[in-house]
Amino acid sequence: MSGYENLLLEKEGGIAVVTINRPKALNALNAATINELDKIASQLVADDEVKVVILTGAGDKAFVAGADITYMQSMTAMDGRNWAKLAQAVFNKIENLPKPVIAAVNGYALGGGNEIAMACDIRIASENAKFGQPEVSLGIPPGFAGTQRLPRLVGKGRAKELLFTGDMIDAAEAYRIGLANKVVAPEELINAAKAMANKIMSRAPIAVQVCKSCVNEGLDVDLESGVAYEAEVFGLCFATADQKEGMTAFIEKRKPNFSGK
Ligand code: CAA
Numbered sequence: 001m002s003g004y005e006n007l008l009l010e011k012e013g014g015i016a017v018v019t020i021n022r023p024k025a026l027n028a029l030n031a032a033t034i035n036e037l038d039k040i041a042s043q044l045v046a047d048d049e050v051k052v053v054i055l056t057g058a059g060d061k062a063f064v065a066g067a068d069i070t071y072m073q074s075m076t077a078m079d080g081r082n083w084a085k086l087a088q089a090v091f092n093k094i095e096n097l098p099k100p101v102i103a104a105v106n107g108y109a110l111g112g113g114n115e116i117a118m119a120c121d122i123r124i125a126s127e128n129a130k131f132g133q134p135e136v137s138l139g140i141p142p143g144f145a146g147t148q149r150l151p152r153l154v155g156k157g158r159a160k161e162l163l164f165t166g167d168m169i170d171a172a173e174a175y176r177i178g179l180a181n182k183v184v185a186p187e188e189l190i191n192a193a194k195a196m197a198n199k200i201m202s203r204a205p206i207a208v209q210v211c212k213s214c215v216n217e218g219l220d221v222d223l224e225s226g227v228a229y230e231a232e233v234f235g236l237c238f239a240t241a242d243q244k245e246g247m248t249a250f251i252e253k254r255k256p257n258f259s260g261k
Pocket of ligand 1: 024025026028065066067068069070108110111112113115134135138141142143144146
């Protein structure tokens with residue numbers, strides 16, 4: 001139906017829900033799934049009906065239990081390097097998708113699973129979610145940018161503890177350290193993600209997109225360059241109809257009706 005073997009795609013009311021669907025392997029990421037994620041990311045960018053993306057895993061046990069260990073077991077050094085580069089490029093594409101991406105973490109988010117959740121803009125966790133980077137138990141470090149995105153999200157010390165021990169943490173702890181934005185009951189997870197998506201969609205779309213690019217661009221450069229970029233895009237937004245509408249609506253004491261132009 002969706003044209004994908006390992007992914008499901010559902011679209012409704014501006015929201016695309018992408019479900020990683022390999023429940024027998026707890027949605028572990030093999031090459032076919034990574035390639036499909038690449039393809040679906042391009043499709044979602046091009047689809048004007050899609051305003052916000054939600055990424056989740058099939059079943060009630062796992063979001064994604066990591067990269068597929070069976071697939072990696074006999075890799076050579078070059079295979080490993082190419083595998084990391086392939087997935088890193090796809091995760092970068094997800095991180096830089098010009099639309100908000102919310103991870104709805106419905107169970108284990110381990111290794112590559114935690115890494116893909118961290119490439120999303122926001123993580124909403126179900127109470128049964130478990131997060132971790134267990135790679136050191138397999139004789140490898142994370143290879144899908146976990147050593148880079150984890151310290152950026154939770155700080156150096158906590159990231160190193162998780163990376164060195166391979167410990168799993170529950171949703172409450174993930175929330176406490178800033179890895180999860182919010183924790184909800186399992187049956188509420190998709191609705192909570194959709195509620196957040198709907199709230200974001202009620203705001204000015206270009207302004208939201210610009211916020212995303214300011215944060216993403218800014219975190220990789222010095223403060224001076226980051227604020228300079230912010231000033232440029234702040235200025236550009238005064239060329240949008242939505243700036244006129246947003247400020248006029250405020251002054252007229254009514255709700256804005258944004259056109260995304
Ligand atoms: N790769 C391949 N298969 C996996 C998998 C993975 N990452 N995780 C789970 N599976 C498979 C299991 O082999 C099992 O398959 P069979 O039924 O055919 O035996 C099935 O999914 C169900 O898993 P379990 O029976 O193990 O379920 P459990 O409830 O006992 O344990 C779990 C759940 C704690 C998540 C456990 O499956 C587990 O530890 N999985 C591996 C987690 C992991 O190490 N992830 C990191 C991978 S490395 C990585 O991601 C590297 C990177 O950065 C790129």
